[in-house]
Amino acid sequence: xxxxxxxxxxxxxxxxxxxxxxxxxxxxxxxxxxxxxxxxxxxxxxxxxxxxxxxxxxxxxxxxxxxxxxxxxxxxxxxxxxxxxxxxxxxxxxxxxxxxxxxxxxxxxxxxxxxxxxxxxxxxxxxxxxxxxxxxxxxxxxxxxxxxxxxxxxxxxxxxxxxxxxxxxxxxxxxxxxxxxxxxxxxxxxxxxxxxxxxxxxxxxxxxxxxxxxxxxxxxxxxxxxxxxxxxxxxxxxxxxxxxxxxxxxxxxxxxxxxxxxxxxxxxxxxxxxxxxxxxxxxx
Amino acid sequence: xxxxxxxxxxxxxxxxxxxxxxxxxxxxxxxxxxxxxxxxxxxxxxxxxxxxxxxxxxxxxxxxxxxxxxxxxxxxxxxxxxxxxxxxxxxxxxxxxxxxxxxxxxxxxx
Numbered sequence: 001x002x003x004x005x006x007x008x009x010x011x012x013x014x015x016x017x018x019x020x021x022x023x024x025x026x027x028x029x030x031x032x033x034x035x036x037x038x039x040x041x042x043x044x045x046x047x048x049x050x051x052x053x054x055x056x057x058x059x060x061x062x063x064x065x066x067x068x069x070x071x072x073x074x075x076x077x078x079x080x081x082x083x084x085x086x087x088x089x090x091x092x093x094x095x096x097x098x099x100x101x102x103x104x105x106x107x108x109x110x111x112x113x114x115x116x117x118x119x120x121x122x123x124x125x126x127x128x129x130x131x132x133x134x135x136x137x138x139x140x141x142x143x144x145x146x147x148x149x150x151x152x153x154x155x156x157x158x159x160x161x162x163x164x165x166x167x168x169x170x171x172x173x174x175x176x177x178x179x180x181x182x183x184x185x186x187x188x189x190x191x192x193x194x195x196x197x198x199x200x201x202x203x204x205x206x207x208x209x210x211x212x213x214x215x216x217x218x219x220x221x222x223x224x225x226x227x228x229x230x231x232x233x234x235x236x237x238x239x240x241x242x243x244x245x246x247x248x249x250x251x252x253x254x255x256x257x258x259x260x261x262x263x264x265x266x267x268x269x270x271x272x273x274x275x276x277x278x279x280x281x282x283x284x
Numbered sequence: 285x286x287x288x289x290x291x292x293x294x295x296x297x298x299x300x301x302x303x304x305x306x307x308x309x310x311x312x313x314x315x316x317x318x319x320x321x322x323x324x325x326x327x328x329x330x331x332x333x334x335x336x337x338x339x340x341x342x343x344x345x346x347x348x349x350x351x352x353x354x355x356x357x358x359x360x361x362x363x364x365x366x367x368x369x370x371x372x373x374x375x376x377x378x379x380x381x382x383x384x385x386x387x388x389x390x391x392x393x394x
Binding site (some may be wrong): 073082086087092094 | 334338343
């Protein structure tokens with residue numbers, strides 16, 4: 001079972017939910033948490049312990065043999081990402097813009113293009129708790145291609161066991177990559193117009209991808225009609241509500257977890273898991 | 285020598301456009317008073333439009349570009365193709381920008 005946690009809006013509490021869910025479940029079963037927010041991974045703050053093993057993430061970029069290239073420009077005309085531009089002395093590569101589609105190599109009539117791996121990030125693996133494996137993807141500074149790092153982090157996670165995928169905010173490519181092959185999704189929101197606006201976008205994405213989903217309302221002041229009405233309209237169940245509580249914020253700000261300090265919260269997050277599993281069952 | 289000016293519409297009387305990669309039109313003029321306007325196919329592209337627009341105008345034979353501003357990726361692409369780039373701005377026609385260029389009053393960008 002792979003559960004993706006997303007929100008649309010940033011700062012709603014994706015990592016709070018992911019970390020507490022991972023901690024609570026690790027008390028009774030083997031869990032893997034994958035930090036797919038590779039531009040700003042933060043799950044490791046909650047789980048700093050354990051030795052860390054690292055793997056580099058490579059993407060393929062083209063190399064052009066200047067002796068074979070006849071400056072025809074087929075490669076740069078093919079490149080829809082603007083990564084290859086035909087200059088006076090041959091094709092110029094902007095490696096950051098290359099999506100590794102390998103099309104330039106295919107269209108080159110001179111067979112002048114080969115490929116090499118280029119490091120854009122890393123994936124770290126640790127075992128901070130006896131039942132928990134933490135996998136963190138990190139994109140190198142200055143790089144823009146997050147999806148290959150997310151893909152690698154997901155490949156390393158053992159698909160056989162329960163996996164929690166903590167997504168980046170938004171609904172762009174990194175979130176789509178995170179959601180690929182997810183069995184269920186938890187949409188974390190807050191009861192504000194901004195929270196609702198971005199929840200609407202996130203709800204559309206999971207609907208398009210056919211992923212059964214439920215909503216967690218975080219920092220609730222008890223007046224959640226705005227979100228509640230939307231969820232009812234879209235038949236999205238609200239599967240957890242976390243109150244706007246200074247004590248919770250204080251625990252969070254220390255880098256600690258409410259479910260670690262208070263067993264009743266651990267139970268609530270286990271209940272969240274059961275409700276999320278039910279979403280998947282309901283579809284099958 | 286072929287000169288490319290970014291414009292909001294076709295032809296010399298249309299408004300000058302300050303953006304490069306997402307300019308609606310590229311208007312080309314040459315020494316024989318040849319005139320051609322090309323609709324930019326990349327105005328709604330999600331990314332990489334600067335280098336692609338650079339490739340487009342270079343493939344079209346331009347040696348000089350007059351636009352308002354350029355991103356790094358477009359500037360690098362134009363540099364690799366040996367293009368000369370000049371900048372102008374404000375609410376004026378493509379023809380007026382060309383007059384300024386011919387009078388030597390435009391700033392070279394690179």
